Amino acid sequence: MxxxxxxxxxxxxxxxxxxxxxxxxxxxxxxxxxxxxxxxxxxxxxxxxxxxxxxxxTEAQWSLSIELHNLLKIFLTATLAFSRKEMPLVHESVELMEDIIQSLKVVRNSASSPKGMPISPVIHVAAHSGILVAEKYFRLWQM
Structure with missing residues (x-):
């Protein structure tokens, strides 16, 4: 079908x-x-x-859904890597975490999406929260 x-x-x-x-x-x-x-x-x-x-x-809810989808896509590669049978090596994990943090910073610091639409404040807050959590875990690796 x-x-x-x-x-x-x-x-x-x-x-x-x-x-x-x-x-x-x-x-x-x-x-x-x-x-x-x-x-x-x-x-x-x-x-x-x-x-x-x-x-x-509503249109606003669909728009927010698309923004949230784009934000969650940042975690897709790492999630797939960590949910496989074979775990990624430490250097691969560090690279994935750095990519997540960098991508979240881009979202947090952007006024608009790649399509030119303004980013919702709640998405900025979610990205910033994600950065705080990711950096917390990243610091644990460095101990």
Whole structure:
């Protein structure tokens, strides 16, 4: 089955990812699916007859979802590396952590996204919080 999603993209995905507390990175996967399948997701939630209006996202919520998706994407490479059977070596881990911190600093210090849209204050706060946590763990490696 081919589903037309956001824009003119075509995907074979027929179901949204479900959040499982024990799996890493599912927040990113769930957001990715919702953004990719925004038109099929919006179709039933936007119609009053289905009584799913509580699940219908506003434009502001979709915009924030895209910003959060972009922020979480920073962690994708590291999450995939650390969730594999073979753990990355220390020098690879340090490089991943440095990349995360640098990418979070770019988001925190940017006034707008690469597409020119302003970045929400909550995304700036989330990026700064991520920097604080990442630097805390990074310092533990240096002891």
């Amino acid at each position: 081919r589903v037309f999603s956001s824009g003119e993209e075509v995907t074979n995905k027929t179901a949204l990812s479900r959040r499982v507390a024990t799996c890493w990175n599912l927040e990113y996967s769930c957001l990715d699916d919702h953004i990719t399948l925004c038109h099929p997701v919006e179709a039933p939630t936007g119609q009053k007859k289905h009584k799913l209006g509580a699940y219908h996202l």
